[in-house]
Amino acid sequence: MKTAPNPINTTKDQTSPDMKKIVLFFALMLSAMAGWAQTDAAAPAKSFMDDPFNHPLMPLYAVTVLVFITIVLVMLVAFYMLRILNTLVEQTEKERAEKSGKVYVPKPGWWAAFWQQINDFTPVSKEVDIDLGHDYDGIRELDNHLPPWWKWLFYTTIVWGVVYLIVYHVTDNLPLSSAEYQNEVNIAAEQARIYRASQPTATVDPATLVYTADEAILTKGKMVFTSNNCASCHRPDGGGNAIGPNLTDDYWIHGGGIKNIFTTIKNGVVEKGMPAWGKVMNDGDVRDVAFYIMSLHGTNPANPKAPQGDLYKQEAPSDTTKQAMMK
Ligand code: HEC
Numbered sequence: 001m002k003t004a005p006n007p008i009n010t011t012k013d014q015t016s017p018d019m020k021k022i023v024l025f026f027a028l029m030l031s032a033m034a035g036w037a038q039t040d041a042a043a044p045a046k047s048f049m050d051d052p053f054n055h056p057l058m059p060l061y062a063v064t065v066l067v068f069i070t071i072v073l074v075m076l077v078a079f080y081m082l083r084i085l086n087t088l089v090e091q092t093e094k095e096r097a098e099k100s101g102k103v104y105v106p107k108p109g110w111w112a113a114f115w116q117q118i119n120d121f122t123p124v125s126k127e128v129d130i131d132l133g134h135d136y137d138g139i140r141e142l143d144n145h146l147p148p149w150w151k152w153l154f155y156t157t158i159v160w161g162v163v164y165l166i167v168y169h170v171t172d173n174l175p176l177s178s179a180e181y182q183n184e185v186n187i188a189a190e191q192a193r194i195y196r197a198s199q200p201t202a203t204v205d206p207a208t209l210v211y212t213a214d215e216a217i218l219t220k221g222k223m224v225f226t227s228n229n230c231a232s233c234h235r236p237d238g239g240g241n242a243i244g245p246n247l248t249d250d251y252w253i254h255g256g257g258i259k260n261i262f263t264t265i266k267n268g269v270v271e272k273g274m275p276a277w278g279k280v281m282n283d284g285d286v287r288d289v290a291f292y293i294m295s296l297h298g299t300n301p302a303n304p305k306a307p308q309g310d311l312y313k314q315e316a317p318s319d320t321t322k323q324a325m326m327k
Contacts, residue, residue, distance in 0.1 A: 221288035228289075244274070245305060247296055250312055256297075
């Protein structure tokens with residue numbers, strides 16, 4: 001381990017003995033850190049717990065812990081010294097009182113004094129003054145006033161209420177929570193708009209779509225189908241389950257063919273449980289998955305869901321070759 005140059009030599013003339021100790025302490029810390037940093041340079045990045053002593057952040061943590069311990073120690077010592085000082089003062093006062101023949105009454109501690117101050121208890125010796133004279137089987141009723149802390153809390157709420165009323169309802173300086181919410185929604189909408197504007201949006205016009213068994217598109221479409229959980233409602237093979245209809249047969253609720261399928265996927269049938277995917281994916285992905293659905297046509301998966309909707313007759317010869325073959 002290489003040690004850092006000792007800064008004491010260079011600062012010898014100006015520093016007091018205390019300063020020297022502090023400087024020495026930091027010099028030692030620095031040299032320790034330098035040593036750690038060197039051993040770390042070669043090691044690959046690891047989680048802290050794997051090898052805490054060689055972790056790059058170890059020196060930082062060590063210094064933080066040391067500083068923390070030092071603060072705690074200083075506070076403990078200060079507290080202890082105060083206690084000793086207090087005892088000494090008390091003792092002197094006691095001696096002085098005894099010398100002058102008075103009875104020594106120790107002063108209440110700061111907590112007891114504070115407690116008395118915020119509660120303003122009536123001393124037991126003065127209870128007769130606030131006795132209401134009601135005696136219920138030996139239980140007397142005292143006319144205790146409310147503790148000051150309670151009253152001040154109450155006054156504060158009144159002041160707070162007035163300020164609130166003026167700021168929020170009279171001068172309208174600050175927005176109410178509904179307006180605050182609306183502001184945040186507007187900001188988010190603006191950010192979303194900026195984000196969307198920055199994204200290349202290839203909008204697809206369904207009217208121009210023509211299905212072809214394009215390998216690249218079908219591969220992407222299959223990925224979209226799998227990664228968006230289409231299978232949870234339509235089965236991995238598209239055969240349909242209790243929720244979603246069969247996507248491989250000739251019967252379509254919302255019309256078959258690439259144009260209808262694209263539109264159904266993009267807009268969804270929200271009231272029937274088919275999400276509007278156009279809200280979460282771009283037109284390109286919708287097209288790809290629509291192509292993939294088209295490719296599932298006629299695959300006859302086992303245990304398909306019974307046909308739903310109407311027998312679909314293709315709208316154009318180019319729409320699907322498979323359908324043409326089936327007729
Ligand atoms: C939460 C369940 C659910 C998910 C997830 C889901 N769908 Fe659907 N889907 C449905 C339901 C239900 C229908 C039938 C709607 C109706 O009855 O009108 C449907 C209908 C369809 C139709 C039209 C079927 C027809 O007969 O007209 C297509 C195409 C379709 N879904 C494709 C997809 C694709 C692609 C995905 C994944 C991106 C997907 N669905 C994800 C529930 C779902």
